[in-house]
Amino acid sequence: AQKITQTQPGMFVQEKEAVTLDCTYDTSDQSYGLFWYKQPSSGEMIFLIYQGSYDEQNATEGRYSLNFQKARKSANLVISASQLGDSAMYFCAMRERLYNNNDMRFGAGTRLTVKP
């Protein structure tokens, strides 16, 4: 079964606007961590933000925030004030405590294009 679902293969946003990238996940574990990574055209995987299942507050890191809705099992990434350098692939991922806690499962990714 697909653990991580990213339903938006591609997204476009105007420079300086905010954009939300969707991520839903499937787990029966109560303890898990959710991660977002950015992959620019150069290919490296860059860690952006982390949300723990027990965290009561939504995570924020600079222009990145995570809209965490536990009951809906969604962990959407919000990028505020988009910049041209934000154009990249974005991956949502999850690690579960009980399911082989060394295994990070990734979604298929969303390609974000920021228009000038």
Added chain:
Amino acid sequence: NAGVTQTPKFQVLKTGQSMTLQCAQDMNHNSMYWYRQDPGMGLRLIYYSASEGTTDKGEVPNGYNVSRLNKREFSLRLESAAPSQTSVYFCASSDRDFTDTQYFGPGTRLTVL
């Protein structure tokens, strides 16, 4: 700190040839991982090493072997390369807890003809 390093960056093999991808980390992490990334897909785990001296299969282990040489180094070997192994390979490291972030190397782009 170099973080996670991988060699080589690019490689072209003929079907049936063998090669080893090297990975090293300087973050004193216990766990190391090998992933492959194919077009239109996220990363899929090939093998991982939870700690020095242990290795386990991930989601797509067939056709690969690994060696955890020491705490810093984790290599991936293709014994007899096949065109289906054309992919981008990433090494990563982290601490063991499910809350720990994995940090990735720059990747190796492998083409098997």
